[in-house]
Amino acid sequence: MAKYLLLKHYRGAPAPVNDVPMDQWTQEEISAHVRYMNDFAARLEETGEFVDSQALAPEGAWIRYDGEGRPPVTDGPFAETKDLIAGWMVIDVDSHERAIELAGELSAAPGAGGKPIHEWLEVRPFLTAPPTITE
Amino acid sequence: MDEALLRSLTPSVLAILVRRGADFAAAEDAVQDALVEAVRVWPTDSPRDPKGWLVTVAWRKFLDAARADAARRRREGLFDEEPAPGPVPAVDDTLWLYFLCAHPSLTPSSAVALTLRAVGGLTTRQIARAYLVPEATMAQRISRAKRTVSGVRFDRPGDVATVLRVLYLVFNEGYSGDVDLAAEAIRLTRRLAAAVDHPEVAGLLALMLLHHARRAARTAPDGGLVPLAEQDRGRWDTNLIAEGVEILQAALAHDRLGEFQAQAAIAALHADAPTAEETDWVQIVEWYDELVRLTDSPVVRLNRAVAVGEADGPRAGLAALAELDGTLPRHTAVAAYLHERDGDVATAARLYAEAARKAPNLAERDHLTRRAARLNAHRRHPG
Numbered sequence: 001m002a003k004y005l006l007l008k009h010y011r012g013a014p015a016p017v018n019d020v021p022m023d024q025w026t027q028e029e030i031s032a033h034v035r036y037m038n039d040f041a042a043r044l045e046e047t048g049e050f051v052d053s054q055a056l057a058p059e060g061a062w063i064r065y066d067g068e069g070r071p072p073v074t075d076g077p078f079a080e081t082k083d084l085i086a087g088w089m090v091i092d093v094d095s096h097e098r099a100i101e102l103a104g105e106l107s108a109a110p111g112a113g114g115k116p117i118h119e120w121l122e123v124r125p126f127l128t129a130p131p132t133i134t135e
Numbered sequence: 136m137d138e139a140l141l142r143s144l145t146p147s148v149l150a151i152l153v154r155r156g157a158d159f160a161a162a163e164d165a166v167q168d169a170l171v172e173a174v175r176v177w178p179t180d181s182p183r184d185p186k187g188w189l190v191t192v193a194w195r196k197f198l199d200a201a202r203a204d205a206a207r208r209r210r211e212g213l214f215d216e217e218p219a220p221g222p223v224p225a226v227d228d229t230l231w232l233y234f235l236c237a238h239p240s241l242t243p244s245s246a247v248a249l250t251l252r253a254v255g256g257l258t259t260r261q262i263a264r265a266y267l268v269p270e271a272t273m274a275q276r277i278s279r280a281k282r283t284v285s286g287v288r289f290d291r292p293g294d295v296a297t298v299l300r301v302l303y304l305v306f307n308e309g310y311s312g313d314v315d316l317a318a319e320a321i322r323l324t325r326r327l328a329a330a331v332d333h334p335e336v337a338g339l340l341a342l343m344l345l346h347h348a349r350r351a352a353r354t355a356p357d358g359g360l361v362p363l364a365e366q367d368r369g370r371w372d373t374n375l376i377a378e379g380v381e382i383l384q385a386a387l388a389h390d391r392l393g394e395f396q397a398q399a400a401i402a403a404l405h406a407d408a409p410t411a412e413e414t415d416w417v418q419i420v421e422w423y424d425e426l427v428r429l430t431d432s433p434v435v436r437l438n439r440a441v442a443v444g445e446a447d448g449p450r451a452g453l454a455a456l457a458e459l460d461g462t463l464p465r466h467t468a469v470a471a472y473l474h475e476r477d478g479d480v481a482t483a484a485r486l487y488a489e490a491a492r493k494a495p496n497l498a499e500r501d502h503l504t505r506r507a508a509r510l511n512a513h514r515r516h517p518g
Binding site for chain 1: 357358359484487488491492493495497501504505507508509511512
């Protein structure tokens with residue numbers, strides 16, 4: 001088993017094929033999209049491959065240490081930051097191929113006109129603990 | 136096995152152990168161990184006297200742990216720490232537990248966790264699942280909370296407001312999992328109301344019942360939020376509403392108004408309206424004025440602006456909104472709504488989309504996106 005992170009971006013991913021923002025969809029299209037996402041997660045729970053799914057607020061801040069006894073430095077949000085993560089799903093699957101297959105399915109969620117969004121998702125394998133048997 | 140019975144016995148079993156001289160932290164651990172044992176054993180071998188069984192098992196667990204601890208201390212050459220005599224319960228059997236678990240020295244999240252475990256009888260695993268954190272994290276949070284309150288003495292009654300704040304949090308910010316935290320908060324508040332004659336305790340109980348009554352109508356089949364005005368009022372639980380209103384009226388008769396009674400009064404006025412159009416917004420605004428006086432909270436002022444928009448028209452609502460800080464959470468959503476009521480569809484759609492980007496949770500984000508989408512569709516195809 002290996003864990004993979006499927007990352008969804010607010011910003012920084014290549015443009016999807018079906019690039020109409022959600023506030024321009026019909027009510028039925030929004031419902032169909034939400035249903036697809038819920039069904040996808042439910043199906044992965046059934047197959048035992050679902051680990052976690054979370055969404056992030058679009059706005060945050062950059063923080064760094066500023067030395068002993070001083071408050072941390074706060075900066076941002078930076079409008080020019082190219083990459084902005086929207087959320088993720090963590091899956092635990094048997095193979096890299098399976099991770100790719102599932103990411104493809106998730107990217108097919110319907111959007112405007114009921115057609116797949118073809119959204120670009122970033123797939124990143126987790127670094128694992130070292131195996132017990134190494135020789 | 137009757138889990139509700141098991142849970143309802145928890146605080147009195149804990150109180151008995153403490154009265155026998157166990158310190159709170161150790162007694163609480165022992166009761167938790169006994170609960171876990173009960174969950175394992177009772178389904179096949181149900182005791183005739185559940186409370187007696189729990190006391191016996193919990194006391195044995197306590198003694199085992201104390202002996203193991205003493206042995207460890209002997210091995211390590213430590214003799215200085217004899218367990219201090221525990222707090223002596225005052226009049227009520229378990230009331231002091233509520234105060235201890237909501238002690239002002241605890242952070243809100245710690246107080247919530249400790250209350251659910253020691254008073255509510257939930258297991259650490261259940262609480263962890265309900266708040267979406269790992270079980271080990273929740274176990275640590277609870278044991279740190281117990282250390283924090285270990286020196287607290289109960290020679291005088293605590294401030295009931297601290298307990299109400301914790302119960303309010305459990306009701307309002309319970310997320311998910313196999314435990315119904317809203318129902319649990321109601322159960323604990325009911326017990327508190329039975330033990331303490333205080334109009335704000337009754338006010339909070341009424342508030343919870345009136346909101347719980349709407350629960351079935353609050354969510355669409357696809358999980359989306361249904362706003363109050365669009366809810367199917369036929370799905371509201373009229374028994375809960377009747378009970379909430381009765382409790383509220385008795386509380387208000389004390390003539391000691393507090394924020395929970397005022398909030399419950401607003402909920403009762405909504406519950407009283409057969410349709411959204413028949414809502415008595417003028418009276419609701421008056422209650423918001425009381426709430427502003429009682430709490431001076433910007434969130435209350437924001438809700439008041441919505442009510443003013445209904446009572447005196449959207450322009451009046453926008454005027455009330457203009458006096459508030461624009462960075463308040465949900466300020467943009469309220470502005471969008473009032474502009475929509477005012478017929479300014481373009482501004483409303485733009486503000487709904489902006490509010491969706493700032494939404495603090497997914498349900499609200501989806502809801503606001505839908506409002507924007509609906510108005511945009513209307514602009515494309517008017518009529």
